[in-house]
Amino acid sequence: MADWPYNTATWKRLRLAHLALFPMCEGCEAMGRMTMANTVDHRVSINAGGDPFPSHDGLASYCPGCHSAKTARGIEAGAVRTKKPRRGCNPDGSPIDSAHPWNGGDGLLSAAAIERRMPSDLRPARIPLTIVCGAPGSGKSTYVREHARSRDIVICLDTIMQQISGLPEHMAPPHLLASGLERRNAMLRALADDDEHAAAWFIVSAPKACDRRSWTARLGGRLIVMETPLAECVRRIRADAGRQLRVTQMVAAAVEWWAANPNLVRRKSLGAEGGGPISSLSLELVSSGNGSKPPFSGRG
Ligand SMILES: [Zn+2]
Numbered sequence: 001m002a003d004w005p006y007n008t009a010t011w012k013r014l015r016l017a018h019l020a021l022f023p024m025c026e027g028c029e030a031m032g033r034m035t036m037a038n039t040v041d042h043r044v045s046i047n048a049g050g051d052p053f054p055s056h057d058g059l060a061s062y063c064p065g066c067h068s069a070k071t072a073r074g075i076e077a078g079a080v081r082t083k084k085p086r087r088g089c090n091p092d093g094s095p096i097d098s099a100h101p102w103n104g105g106d107g108l109l110s111a112a113a114i115e116r117r118m119p120s121d122l123r124p125a126r127i128p129l130t131i132v133c134g135a136p137g138s139g140k141s142t143y144v145r146e147h148a149r150s151r152d153i154v155i156c157l158d159t160i161m162q163q164i165s166g167l168p169e170h171m172a173p174p175h176l177l178a179s180g181l182e183r184r185n186a187m188l189r190a191l192a193d194d195d196e197h198a199a200a201w202f203i204v205s206a207p208k209a210c211d212r213r214s215w216t217a218r219l220g221g222r223l224i225v226m227e228t229p230l231a232e233c234v235r236r237i238r239a240d241a242g243r244q245l246r247v248t249q250m251v252a253a254a255v256e257w258w259a260a261n262p263n264l265v266r267r268k269s270l271g272a273e274g275g276g277p278i279s280s281l282s283l284e285l286v287s288s289g290n291g292s293k294p295p296f297s298g299r300g
Contacts, residue, residue, distance in 0.1 A: 005052040015040040018059045023234070024255070027066030034259035036252045037061030041070070116181045118211065122218040125191035128199040129221030133206040135257035136250045137233030137240075138226035144201045151198035155187045158203070170250065188219065205253065207260035230258040 005011045018040045028035035039062045044050030051058060062070065130147075132140045144154055158169055161180045165172035172180070191200050202219065206212045216223050228236075233254040237247055258264070 005046070010053055014053055014059070018056055019061060021056060022059075022061040023251070024061065025063035025066050026060050027062055027070065034255045035063045035066075036248065036255055037063050038248070039064060039067040041067060116178060116185070118214060118218075119185045119188070120218075122185075122188055123192035124218070124220035125200055126194050127191065127197055129191065129202060129219055130199070131202045131204065131206075131212070131215050131219065131221055131223045132226065133204055133212050133215075133223065134226030134228065135205065135207070135230070135233045135254040137236040137254050138228035138257075139236075140203045140205075140226055143224070143226065144203060148201050149198060152201060153187075153191075153194070153197040153199075154201045154203065155184060155191075156203040157181065157184050160184050160187075191219065205257060207257040209261070225264075227264055230254055233258075 019037060023036060025035040025037040041060045041062055042050050042052075042054065043058050043060055044054075046052050130144075132144055134140045141156065141158070144156075148154055157180055160183050161172035161176060162169050164180055164183065165176055188202065194200065200221075202215070202221075204215065206215060212223055212225065234251050237250045237254060
């Protein structure tokens with residue numbers, strides 16, 4: 001492929017502007033999935049006489065997977081409609097596939113990896129527990145900081161990863177994730193017999209409503225879901241200097257969190273164009289003892 005026009009400052013500016021305006025992959029969106037795009041493509045190729053520097057409606061945003069599928073076989077052929085594991089790496093070198101061992105997974109999430117993410121042997125906390133869920137950038141830590149008191153314990157994987165890696169927040173290499181999860185799980189297990197702290201706060205992203213229900217079924221306590229809209233999450237991730245090197249991954253995780261919560265999306269809408277106060281939260285009511293029996297019932 002010729003380097004021109006991709007090596008020009010004009011193209012580089014146009015590409016960044018387009019990704020800022022249209023951050024989601026079109027191919028994934030067509031399949032009902034939300035993925036961060038990092039490639040900008042001409043709708044009409046330059047070889048076919050297209051403008052090398054078209055306006056934004058002459059450009060399309062794609063993720064690496066969709067872009068290579070489109071380039072290889074043409075998007076019209078349905079080439080992007082695949083559920084195969086993603087190949088390739090993020091700009092920081094970590095694999096795109098979240099189930100990749102580098103990202104703490106065991107390939108196609110093994111039983112051990114699933115168990116590590118949410119242990120089945122947890123028992124209800126002995127002290128008042130608040131489980132705070134939400135996308136990256138939704139303000140979970142801030143919320144806990146503002147509400148926790150000095151005798152409370154805060155359980156947060158990000159903090160644990162900082163401790164075991166000795167690196168700033170969100171900078172721990174992903175292969176430490178498994179040991180971070182082990183330590184977090186040990187802290188969660190200890191809540192059942194805790195007579196040291198006044199209350200406990202558990203910060204977990206938990207994009208899926210069923211996971212949030214499982215956490216409360218196992219640990220008891222109340223559940224708070226931060227409903228900060230995606231656009232605001234992305235804005236905060238980008239503004240947070242401590243997250244600079246992980247921005248792509250964090251934004252992708254925020255996108256995935258919101259993609260897993262279509263009901264919340266409908267209520268809050270994706271954009272933040274209205275401005276206004278963005279942080280809000282909801283209590284998800286967790287019924288104990290309805291028809292479907294939780295695998296590990298909280299209280300008898
Ligand atoms: Zn895609």
